Amino acid sequence: MTFEQASKILSERQNFIKKDGLERVYAALKNLGNPHEKIRAVHVTGTNGKGSVCALFDSVFRAAGYKTGLFISPHLVDLTERIKIDGCEISKKKFAALFDEVLKAGPDLSFFELLTCMAFLHFEREKTDIAVAEVGIGGRFDTTNVLPGPELSVITSVDYDHEKYLGDTIAEIAGQKAGIIKRGGICLAPVLSEAARGPVLREAALKEAQAHLMAPTFSAAGYDWARGRMRLRHKKTGEELDLGLMGTGQVSNATLVYEGIAILNGSGNFKISKASIAEGFARVDWPGRFQVLNRGGTVYILDGAHNPEAIKAFAATFEKSPFKDKGVVFVAGFLNDKDHLSILGTLAPYAAKVIFTKPPSERAVDPCILADEFSRLRPAAEIEVQDDIEAALASGARTGTAVVLGSFYLVGVALKVLGDRG
Secondary structure (H helix, E strand, C coil), rough: CCCHHHHHHHHHHHCCCCCCCCCHHHHHHHHHHHHHHCCCCCECCCCCCCCHHHHHHHHHHHHCCCCCEEECCCCCCCCCHEEEEECCCHHHHHHHHHHHHHHHHHHCCCCHHHHHHHHHHHHHCCCCCCEECCCCCCCCCCCHCHHHHHHCCECCCCCCHHHHHHHHHHHHHHHHHHHHHCCCCEEEEECCCCHHHHHHHHHHHCCEEEEEEEEECEEEEEEECCCCCEEECCCCCEEEEEEECCCCCCHHHHHHHHHHHHHHHHHEEEECHHHHHHHHHCCCCCCCCCCEEEEEEEEEEEEECCCCHHHHHHHHHHHCCCHHCCCCCECCCCCCCCHHHHHHHHCCCCCCCEECCCCCCCCCCHHHEEEEEHHHHHHHHCEEECCCCHHHHHHHHHHEEEECCHHHHHHHHHHHHCCCCC
16 A cells, blocks of 8 residues: 555545544554553643643653654644654655554544554554653543553643533533543643643542642743744753743643653653753754744744634733734634634734635635634724635735744645745
8 A cells, every 4th residue: 555545545534423432443453462552651632732742752752862652643744744753754655554554453443543553553563662642632532542551641731622522611621631541640730720620630539640730840031033942941940941942831831741751750760861851852843833934034933723722822922022013914724613703802912914714624714704703803904815825825925924823734734835844
């Protein structure tokens, strides 16, 4: 089977109905020799920030000399981004061979189920020292939750998103995410709201697991806006670290990784120095999160923020930036399962010029609908509609600074058009 053939079959399975159960996945993994039982892993869920946390863990582990596996979603440009060994994407040849093998082991698996089984099989065969796995949606019924006993279960945040699958309240959503906590395991999370904290602590108590809720260890000590990087300062020691990511939300993400590494060191199973943490933080590469690119004299800020919590975090970072005073144009597009009215309300104070476009998905919201809604929120705004993303980017370039946000699908196409995957 070729990579193109594998991609076509996967694409056809993206709209499989999600079932509340993992029986099909366990059966396929059994046919493959149960690779998920043979890998050590850090398992990460959360409404926002889980990709950044995964990338940071992976970067620190590699800096410490460990062989790593990384499984993330979504991808921005190529499917191969989802499965990495030591920071390098799986080759298309290996991807196709793994896909063929997993499809035979589980012919009725969905898009994400196939990819998860491929990743775990690949990590087991590559003999990774540690794998970092990002949950797709929720946690309790997510395919990645077949991992029997991760070294750490991490919850990065709890807010509204994917309510169709996870529930309509914060407590319900938290309960789904807390489902990744394993018996006798260790759970790490930020200080959560009262509504989210209760379900997480109850799940931990039920499974006799440790639960660590961490207030931010760091504060932001400075920003390098031109390169999309920031500097962190440890609140107790005053130690400063460079971080290859940008954004107010990254302070919490960095805290979870820093404290998570301390827990792993304390277990005796890992030995990771502060120098390795500093190197991993500085070297981390995670595109599409307040990513700053300069192309032909235009500054592009790419951010996949696509739900109310993420947009608020983007706005908090943008408010601190020098970009907000530069006549920025926003290039925005959303999927129809997102609360785009709330998102537009948060953006309205900052967006005097907006180009609405269409992410490459059947679930994309009609940009004309977005334009009508935004015109009611900010009647004096300059609003343009471009179905073609390349045309939208070209139009946005005329202002000198353009923000692309609202969907990782949209950011992925922008990265491809701009000729930079990060």
